[in-house]
Amino acid sequence: MGDYIWLRFFLQTLEEFSNIERWQSFFAILQEKGYHLHSYDTGSDAIIPELQTAMQEQNNDFSIDADGPLEFRIDFHPEEGYLQFSIEAENQFPNDEQGFAAYQSWLELLKEMYSFLQPLIVYQFNESRYNIEREDILARTYLNWLYDIAIYSPPLVETIGRERLLSAPAWRVEAFDDGAVLLVPEEHYYLPIVHNYTVVATHLGFHVPEPSDE
Amino acid sequence: MSVFDKLVQWFSIILEPMQEFGSHAQNMNSIHSNAMQQFHNNINPLQENTILNGDLAKAINNSANDFIALDLQLSLAADELDKLASISADFQTAINRIMTAIDSAAAKIEGDSILTEITTDVDAAAVIEGGANPIADVAGIILTIIDGALVIDTLKDLGENVYETVKDLKQDLTDLAYAIDPPTPPEPKPIAKTPSWQNNPVSQQDLQTLQQTYGNLAHTPEQQQELDNALKGLLQKGLTPQQINSIMTKLQATGCSDEQILTFLGGLVREDPLYPNSPSASQIIGFINSTSGRKKYTLQKYVQQYSEFAQIPGANRLLERLIVSIQPGTNVEKDAGSKGYNYEWNWVLGHKDQIARIEDAAPNASGTKNEQAADIVMKSGPFTQGAVVDVKNFSWSKFDTKTDTYRPLTSSELRDNLKDTLKQVKRDITVYNSGGHKYPIVYCFDSHGGKDAVPQTVVDALYKQGVTYVMSSPPDKVYQPSPDVLKQMQEQQAQQQPAINNTSATKESIENIVGTLRKIATGGGETPQLPGPGPIALP
Numbered sequence: 001m002g003d004y005i006w007l008r009f010f011l012q013t014l015e016e017f018s019n020i021e022r023w024q025s026f027f028a029i030l031q032e033k034g035y036h037l038h039s040y041d042t043g044s045d046a047i048i049p050e051l052q053t054a055m056q057e058q059n060n061d062f063s064i065d066a067d068g069p070l071e072f073r074i075d076f077h078p079e080e081g082y083l084q085f086s087i088e089a090e091n092q093f094p095n096d097e098q099g100f101a102a103y104q105s106w107l108e109l110l111k112e113m114y115s116f117l118q119p120l121i122v123y124q125f126n127e128s129r130y131n132i133e134r135e136d137i138l139a140r141t142y143l144n145w146l147y148d149i150a151i152y153s154p155p156l157v158e159t160i161g162r163e164r165l166l167s168a169p170a171w172r173v174e175a176f177d178d179g180a181v182l183l184v185p186e187e188h189y190y191l192p193i194v195h196n197y198t199v200v201a202t203h204l205g206f207h208v209p210e211p212s213d214e
Numbered sequence: 215m216s217v218f219d220k221l222v223q224w225f226s227i228i229l230e231p232m233q234e235f236g237s238h239a240q241n242m243n244s245i246h247s248n249a250m251q252q253f254h255n256n257i258n259p260l261q262e263n264t265i266l267n268g269d270l271a272k273a274i275n276n277s278a279n280d281f282i283a284l285d286l287q288l289s290l291a292a293d294e295l296d297k298l299a300s301i302s303a304d305f306q307t308a309i310n311r312i313m314t315a316i317d318s319a320a321a322k323i324e325g326d327s328i329l330t331e332i333t334t335d336v337d338a339a340a341v342i343e344g345g346a347n348p349i350a351d352v353a354g355i356i357l358t359i360i361d362g363a364l365v366i367d368t369l370k371d372l373g374e375n376v377y378e379t380v381k382d383l384k385q386d387l388t389d390l391a392y393a394i395d396p397p398t399p400p401e402p403k404p405i406a407k408t409p410s411w412q413n414n415p416v417s418q419q420d421l422q423t424l425q426q427t428y429g430n431l432a433h434t435p436e437q438q439q440e441l442d443n444a445l446k447g448l449l450q451k452g453l454t455p456q457q458i459n460s461i462m463t464k465l466q467a468t469g470c471s472d473e474q475i476l477t478f479l480g481g482l483v484r485e486d487p488l489y490p491n492s493p494s495a496s497q498i499i500g501f502i503n504s505t506s507g508r509k510k511y512t513l514q515k516y517v518q519q520y521s522e523f524a525q526i527p528g529a530n531r532l533l534e535r536l537i538v539s540i541q542p543g544t545n546v547e548k549d550a551g552s553k554g555y556n557y558e559w560n561w562v563l564g565h566k567d568q569i570a571r572i573e574d575a576a577p578n579a580s581g582t583k584n585e586q587a588a589d590i591v592m593k594s595g596p597f598t599q600g601a602v603v604d605v606k607n608f609s610w611s612k613f614d615t616k617t618d619t620y621r622p623l624t625s626s627e628l629r630d631n632l633k634d635t636l637k638q639v640k641r642d643i644t645v646y647n648s649g650g651h652k653y654p655i656v657y658c659f660d661s662h663g664g665k666d667a668v669p670q671t672v673v674d675a676l677y678k679q680g681v682t683y684v685m686s687s688p689p690d691k692v693y694q695p696s697p698d699v700l701k702q703m704q705e706q707q708a709q710q711q712p713a714i715n716n717t718s719a720t721k722e723s724i725e726n727i728v729g730t731l732r733k734i735a736t737g738g739g740e741t742p743q744l745p746g747p748g749p750i751a752l753p
Contacts, residue, residue, distance in 0.1 A: 003550055004634040040633060061629055073633060077626050086634060091578075091585040095492040095538055096407070098583065127623075128548035130615035142615060198543055207615075212545040214510045 006125040007085040007110060007149065009117055010137055017078035018055050024048060026116060027064075033109075035068035051076070070106060081134040083117070084125075085110070107149070107172070111182060114151045118178075122151040130207075144206040146185060146197065154179035160204070170200045218320035222313075398594040399602060399646045399653045401527075402576030404584040409490030414450040421446055424455060428462055431472040440476050447483025452495040461502050468514035474521040481520055482537075484530040488575050488584060493537045501537040504544060511546050511556070519563050528572035532559060535573070550607075557607040557660045558589055561687065565590075568598045576645050587645045600653050601682070602646050604638060607660040610669060632675050639679045647680075654682035661686040674699040 016022065027037055027047065039050050040063035047064055054062035055078060064074045072087040093103040114122055120137045124147045136142040140159045157165060157179060165181045166173055172184040185200040201208045424445045432438040448458050465475045482498055484490075493501070505513040516536070523529050536559055539551040546552045562572055574587035589605050592598035608631060611620035623631065639655065646653050657676055659668050666686070670693075673684045677695040684693040695703065 003554060006630065061626070063633060073637075075626075075630050075633070080624070080626060084630060086630060088634070088637070094489060094584070095534075096489050127550070127609045127612040128545075130613055145615070209545055209548070211543075212547070213507055214546055 003089050004086050005089045005148075007087075007122060008125060008131075009083040009085070009113065009119040009122050010081055010134055011083065011117065011119050014078060014081055017076065020048060020052055020055075023051060026113075029112070029116060030066060030068075033068065035066045037064050037066055039063075040065050040073060070102060070109070083119075085113075107182075107184065110149065110151065111174075111176075114180065114182075115176070115178075118153070119151075120153050121156055122149070123147040124149040144204075146183075146201045146204065146206045148186075149182075149184050151176075151180055151182045157181050164204060168200050168203050170196060216320070218317065222316060397651065398570045398600040399588075399591055400649075401571060401591075402574055402587050402645055404488050404575040405577050405581070406487035407490055409485060411447075411450045411452070411491055412485070414452070416446055416449045420449060420455045424449075424458060427459070431476055433472065437473070437476055440480055444476070444479035444483050448479075448495075448498075451483065451498070453498065457495070457499060461498070464502055464506070464513060465517065468512075468517050470514060470517045470521075474517050477521045477524045478517045481524060481530045481533040484534060486530055486534070488531065489534065492534050497538045497541070500541040504540050504542045511540065519559070523562055523566040523569070523572075526562070526566065526569050526572055528574065529562075531573035531575075532562060554605075554607045558605045561603075561605050561658065562590060564688070565592075568592055570594070570600070574645075585641070588642060601656050602642050602653050603656045603658060604642065605658045605660070606635070609662075610666055628669060628671065632672055635672075636675065636679050639676065639681055643680055655680065656683045656685060657681050658685040658687055658690075661688060661691070664689060668693055670696055677703060 011017065030037060036045075037047055038045050039047050042050065044050065051062060051064075054076065062076045066072050066074060070087065070092055072085050072092075075084040075086060077084060087106065093099040093106070110122060120134075121132070123132065125131050126147060129147065130142055130145045132142050132145065137156070140156070143156060143160055152160065152165065162179075162181070165183060166175060168183060168185075170183055170185045171187045172182065174182040176182070183200075186196040198208055200206075421442075425442060428441065428445070429438070432441045445458065448461075449455075453461070465478065468475075470478075482493070502513065505511060505516070516533075520529070520533055524533075532555065536552070536555045539549070539555050540546060544552050546556060562569060569590055570593040571588075571591040573589060574591060575584045576587045577583070578585045588602045590603040592601040592603060594600045609620070609623075610628075611622050612627070613619075614621045635657070639657070642655050647655070660666070668684060668686050673693040674696050676684050677699055685691060686693070694700070
C-alpha cells in the first residue's frame with residue numbers, strides 16, 4: 001500500500017526560503033549525518049544552484065531526496081510557507097524492532113531539524129484532521145487539533161498552555177531548551193499499538209474525534 | 215550441384231521446419247480458437263462470480279470503460295485468435311527473405327568448398343527428427359544456423375540477413391508464447407527473519423486444557439494439527455489462557471464455520487519470514503476487541519472473508535497489516551492505515567480468483583532491509599497477464615474545519631502525493647520489469663463508492679512514468695492518458711524502435727537475440743534440449 005507521512009515545518013518568515021547560505025548549513029547537517037542529498041527532478045547532487053533558481057523563480061515544486069540512515073524527501077513550499085519532510089512509513093518503520101528503532105531515530109532527526117530551523121510549528125499532515133495553515137498559526141487560531149507528531153514553538157506553547165502540554169498523557173512529551181514542546185500522543189511508528197489519541201485530545205481540550213460504530 | 219542449390223539444401227534444415235510450421239499452426243490455431251471461443255463464452259459468468267457485490271459485472275454492462283474490455287484487453291486476447299495464423303505468414307515471409315538472401319549470396323560465392331566445411335557443423339537429419347514443439351524446434355534450428363553462418367566471413371551478409379529475419383520471428387514467437395501463457399512475475403526474495411516467539415516455552419497443562427476445550431473445531435487429523443499449532447502459537451506469543459478463551463468465545467460467536475475459524479487462527483500465528491513477530495499478543499487482542507460493537511468492520515466479516523482468500527500466498531501478510539492497523543477507537547474511515555488496508559482487503563476479495571500473490575516484499579537496493587513491493591500480483595494468463603497491482607486509497611480532498619467540509623488538495627499537495635506514488639512506480643519497475651518481459655503495472659485508486667475520480671494530472675503523470683493502466687474501483691474503471699500525453703508516449707515508443715534497429719547488427723545484440731532464442735529453445739536451461747549440434751560460440 002505504501003503510506004507516506006508528511007511532516008510540515010512552517011518557517012517563521014517567507015524570506016527564509018531565499019536564504020541560500022542557511023540552506024547550505026542545513027544541508028551540511030544532513031550530509032554530516034550520512035545523508036546523500038540530490039535533486040528529485042534531475043538527480044543532480046548540485047542542489048544549491050537548483051534551489052537558488054527555484055526560489056528566484058518562485059517555483060514551489062522543488063524537492064530533494066535524502067538517502068542515508070533513513071530515506072525521505074524534502075519539499076519546498078515557499079508560497080504556503082512550509083518545508084515538508086515526506087517519508088514512506090510502511091517501508092521505513094516496519095512493524096518490528098528495527099522499524100521501531102528507525103521511528104525513534106526519525107523523531108530525533110525531526111527534533112534536530114527543529115532546533116536548526118526554529119520554525120513556528122512542526123506537525124504531521126492528516127487529511128481527516130484540520131491541517132493548520134500559516135495564517136492560522138500567525139493568528140494563533142485553530143490550534144485545537146491534535147497531530148500524530150507535533151513540535152510547538154514557544155509562542156504556541158504559551159498560547160496552548162505549557163503545563164497543559166507537559167502533563168498530557170501522551171507517549172512522548174518533551175520540553176526543549178528554547179521552550180518548545182514535542183508531543184507524540186501514541187507509540188505510533190506507522191501502525192499504532194495503543195490508542196491514546198482521544199485521551200490526549202480530551203486532556204488538552206482539543207477537538208475530540210466522535211466515537212465510531214462503523 | 216550449384217552454389218544456389220547447395221545453399222538451399224543447407225538451409226533446408228531451417229526452411230523445411232518453417233514450412234511445416236504452417237501445418238502445425240493450422241491444427242494449433244484450430245484448438246486455440248476453440249479455446250478462446252470457450253473463454254469468451256465463459257467471460258460473463260466469470261466476472262459475475264469473481265467480483266465483489268457484482269460491481270464489475272454492473273460496470274461491464276453499463277460502461278464502455280469497463281475493466282475487462284479495456285484494462286485486461288480482451289480485445290487483445292481476441293486478436294490472439296489469429297496469432298498463430300499470423301505467425302505462419304511470418305514464417306512464409308521469412309522463407310521468402312532467406313531465399314532471396316541465398317540467391318544473392320550464391321551469386322557472390324564462386325566455389326562450394328566452404329559450404330562443405332560448414333555443413334559438417336550441422337546434423338540436418340537429427341534436426342529434422344524433432345517436431346514435438348514446433349516453436350521451440352524452429353527457434354533452436356535458427357540458433358544453429360546463425361551460429362554456423364556467422365563463423366564464415368564470406369557468409370556474413372547472409373548470416374545477417376538470416377539474423378534480421380530471425381529477429382522479427384523471435385519477437386513474434388515471444389509475443390505468441392506470452393499471449394498463450396503470460397508468465398507470473400517472479401517472486402522477489404525478502405531477507406528472512408527468524409521468529410522469536412516460537413522459542414517461548416508453553417505450559418503443557420494450559421495447552422492440553424485449551425485443546426480439550428476447543429477440540430470440537432477440528433474434524434480431521436490435519437485440522438487437529440492446525441488447531442494445536444494455533445493454540446500453541448497464541449500461548450507462545452504471550453496470550454494467557456483466559457485471553458485465548460475470550461478470543462475463542464468471540465470467534466465462535468461469529469457463527470462462522472469451524473474451518474473458517476481454524477483458517478483465521480492460522481493467520482494469527484503466521485510464520486512469515488518478513489515480520490514474523492507481528493501481530494503481537496496485544497495487537498491481536500486489540501484487533502478482536504476493536505471489532506466489538508462495530509456494524510461494518512465486524513469480526514464475522516473478517517473471519518469469513520479471510521477464509522475466502524487465505525490460500526493465496528501472502529494473504530497472512532495482509533491479515534497482519536489489517537490487524538495491526540485496526541485497534542480499539544480507530545475510526546476506520548478516517549484512519550489512513552486501516553482505511554488503506556481495508557481497501558486492499560476488499561480489492562483482494564473481489565479479485566481473489568485472479569490473484570497469484572499478495573503483499574510482495576523485496577530487499578532494498580543496499581540489501582540491508584526489506585521494502586514493500588507490489589500489493590498484489592495477478593496470475594499468469596491472457597486475462598490477468600501477471601499484472602503488478604498497487605492499490606491506493608488516496609483522498610483527493612482534506613478536511614477544512616472552517617467550512618466543516620472536505621476540500622480538494624492544493625496543487626502542491628497533489629504534486630507531493632504524486633512524487634510519493636511515482637517513487638513506488640519506479641520501485642515496481644525495478645523489482646518486476648528489469649528483465650526481458652514487461653509485466654503490466656496497474657495503479658488502482660479507491661473511488662470511494664464511485665464518488666472520487668482520479669485527477670487527470672495524476673493519471674497523466676503515472677502513464678508517463680511507465681504505469682500500464684490507471685484505474686479506480688469500485689466499479690472498476692480505466693483512465694486514459696490525455697491526448698498530449700498519449701502522443702508523447704507514442705513518440706517515445708517510436709524513438710525506441712529505431713534505436714533497437716540501429717544496433718541490431720552488432721555482435722552484442724546478436725548474442726542477446728541468440729541468447730533469447732536459446733532460452734526459448736531450452737526453456738531457460740543452458741543446454742538446448744533439441745536435436746542438432748548444440749550451441750557454437752559466436753565469432
